[in-house]
Amino acid sequence: MEETKMASEFAVWHGINRSEINWHPIIDPNKCTGCGLCVVTCGEKRNVFGYDLQAHKAVVLYPDNCMVGCNNCQVSCLWNAITYPEDVDYIKGLARNIEKETIDKELANKLSKNPDLIL
């Protein structure tokens, strides 16, 4: 139930369907040492990872919850066990394809809900 809610919350990224965006961590189980840093680095809200206590390894449970452009889990993995299917140029390409009106609307909405963010 909660996962369904989470998935729908992240279903659209600035007007682009999240399911059309190829961005999520991939774990190489042969390199993963099971330290768990990726699991705890990913925020509780998105919580992309699970953990296999038997195998002592992290697993990707909810790839579509992954925040577009975030690779903090990859950066935190000392064993280079995490890769992404695309690179930063892919993300920039996506960002450049966002409709200006979409960002303007979302920005106005966020600022009206969070007036403390206005200088």
Next chain:
Amino acid sequence: MSADQGSQIVNKKLWHGVYRTQLSWYPTINDDACTGCGLCLLTCGNSVFKWNLQEGMPLVASPQKCVLGCTTCGKVCPDGAISFPENPATFIRNVIVKYKVYPKVKEDLNEGLAKFPDHLVDSHGGDKNGK
């Protein structure tokens, strides 16, 4: 909430046992390259940025709130206007080694799994690694 109260809360924030204030990680905006689209402010979930309404430009208002090693705002910036102090993987590696965080990471992992038991995976339940 006053700025003082805000900074007190931030000062107490720990990254796997390491005080956030001991570490320097934050975005820097190149105002000449920034076109003021606002995507950085929209992407950041930690209120690192504020919006200068007069200029129609973002500014880095709370660098201490930046998630260590995070470069998401920089990656999504269509103008390539955001930079960071150093390579994020190098930065995180140095923090991990210097402060020996893994015992605390394990504690945090166990706490997280206790809180979200549906994230415990049974290795006999099939291959869910990546896709």
